[in-house]
Each structure stands twice: as C-alpha cells, then as structure tokens.
Amino acid sequence: MASVTVWNEFVHEREHDAVEEMYPHGIHETIADALAERGHETRTATLQEDEHGLTSDVLDETDVLFWWGHTAHDEVDDAVVERVCDRVHEGMGFVALHSGHFSRPFKRLMGTPCSLTWRENEERERLWAIHPEHPIVDGIENPVVVPEAETYGEPFAVPEPDELVFTSWFEGGEVFRSGxxxxxxxxxxxxxxxxxxxxxIYHDETIQQILANAAEWASENADTPADLDTENVTEPPESAYRD
Known part of the structure; x- marks a missing residue:
C-alpha cells in the first residue's frame, strides 16, 4: 500500500457553513480517513501551514500526493509548485481532484491551460468506466452514478491522456473526460x-474505492525506457509552462 499525503486548500470549509456541515474536519480529512480504512498510510497538509505543509521531508516520504483546490490556486507558493513537480518527475504519484484541474502543479505538469466549461447545479452524473481493465476501476460497478453533481463539459484543454479511464455524462447533455x-x-x-x-461525493464508498485504487496505481513508477538517462534530463524553460 502507498504512503499518501492529501492536500487541501481548506478554504470553503472555514468560510461556508454548508461546506463545513458536509466536511466538518475538511475534505482532506474525509479522503485521508477513507484511504486509511483501505490500507493506505495517510497524512494531510493544507494551504495555511508553513510551506503549505509540503516540505521536502514530507514529499520525500510521500508516494502519492492528492490535491484538492478551488479558490486559492494563486496563493500556492512558486517554490512549493516547483518542489511538487520535481518530485513527480522523480517518481511521486499525483492525483488532481475536481477543481484541482486548475491547480498550479497540475497545470505545470500538463503544460496547457486546463480550462473547461462548467455549470454549478444539481444534476445526475453517470461516470462510465471506458477502460474496464484498468487497475483504477478494479471492483467498481459500471456506471458509477453520482446523484448530484456540478457539471463539467468539453472542451477540456489538457493533453491527450495516456489512458482515459472514465467519461462522464450529465443530465444536461454534457460529456467530459473525467478520469x-x-x-x-x-x-x-x-x-x-x-x-x-x-x-x-467523498463520503460515497464507491468514490472512496476509486481514490484508493488510484493511490495504489499512482504509487508505482511510470514505465521508463531502459536507455533513458534520468540523471541528466534537461528541463524546459520556465516560459514553457502556463501557470
């Protein structure tokens, strides 16, 4: 099992009563508890901590970093963004959740705007596993039904995925590459x-199992050609990234 750090900007839960009622200890604690119940070793970190809780020591002990952010993306320090991305290149897994598509680490890792269309509503979502053999969908019934969801829609300005695991359909007709x-x-x-x-969403046992599967999958290093010299890789210039 993986050593997982769950990061959350922890803003909505402290400012909005409805969110605090839904996640009284924070989204990060709900996710961390669910992963721990499924065998992963977990810790949490938030925006408000020194170095956002993501010191070099913490990241060195992290197999997979989960990231939830929404309204405070620009408050994440440059040095932390660079540290996280460096660790991903070195082998740490990274799981971006929901509006984490706009997080600075994810955008830098993708090298694209990561923009999309959205509507804040309460429509049913059907989350279709279109890669049923993938480890992330192990033990998951198809489709996963989310009774109430905010709607995301294409175009989603990310690179073509190496593997597309989930596609969403919403009552309003939108479709979206959701995994x-x-x-x-x-x-x-x-x-x-x-x-x-x-x-x-994060109280749902099926969603929790998907996250646990994702932690296990992301904890393994990506396949690397045997002749790739990972000790001497030239990084692209900072201007190549679109934060």
Missing part, C-alpha cells in the same frame, strides 16, 4: 473529476 492518466518523468498522474465541495 485521465498521464506519465510525467518517472511519476504517474491521475485527474479525477467528481468532488464538488457542496455535495457528499
């Missing part, structure tokens, strides 16, 4: 869409 797998350096990256803060 995208990437390899960055030696690290594995997974984007998972469900998780709006005013809905009980």
């Amino acid at each position: 995208c797998c990437y390899r960055r350096g030696l690290g594995r990256v997974f984007y998972f869409r469900p998780g709006h803060e005013t809905h009980p």
